[in-house]
Amino acid sequence: MQMFNSSVTLIWVDDFSIRNAQPLAAGGTWMTEPAVFRWWHAALILLGANALSALPAGFGGDYAFYNSFRQPAIAPPDWAFAPVWLFLNVTSLVALARIANTPVRSTARTLFLWSEGVGWALFSAFTTVYFLLRSPVLGAVDTVAGLLVGLVSLACASRLDRLSAGFILLRVLWLVLATYVSLFVALFNPDPFLGIGVLR
Helix, strand or coil: CHHHHHHHHHHHHHHHHHHCCCCCCCCCEECCCCCCCCHHHHHHHHHHHHHHHHCCCCCCCCHHHHHCCCCCCCCCCHHHHHHHHHHHHHHHHHHHHHHHCCCEECHHHHHHHHHHHHHHHHHHHHHHHHHHCCCHHHHHHHHHHHHHHHHHHHHHHHHHCHHHHHHHHHHHHHHHHHHHHHHHHHHHCEECCCCEECCC
16 A cells, blocks of 8 residues: 555656646756745735835835936836735736746756845835935935846846836836936935035
8 A cells, every 4th residue: 555655756756847848947846845934924915025125205105305306307206116015016026926936956056046026025115225225326226236236137037037127127127217217316306315406
């Protein structure tokens, strides 16, 4: 009976590998472990990051501070940030879950996980440096760093999972706009925290 159970287990593992077969990334190794990223991991990241982000100025940010600056014509309205970022948070977490649970362990996967971790840290810190410290320059630095990290995640995801890459691309496109706006604001307005006005 023990031999029969062992045979069934071996057959199941082999079938698992076959059903999840996909091209190996450079340096990748097959793993047949259970999913390592669960729904509650995503919930903890979403709630934790947004709680930290909301502490300085609420979920919508400080509208009066945001609107007090000279801005480019394509700057999004103040009310747009909360719903857009909620959508991007959810799609980014879907991408994170899909790649974290891929049966292939590779350098691209590891780099993606690290870059996403840095991305969430930057997201959580933005409202502190921009609204609490009142620094458009530090806010721009945070945004540019977020874009660069997003590009790293996009490059890695494109090698691992097409749907995940599409979700990360949405965030990158938004961050391209946000980077332009934040750099414009930092360059053409005074920075109350740093006490400078770059081009003002």
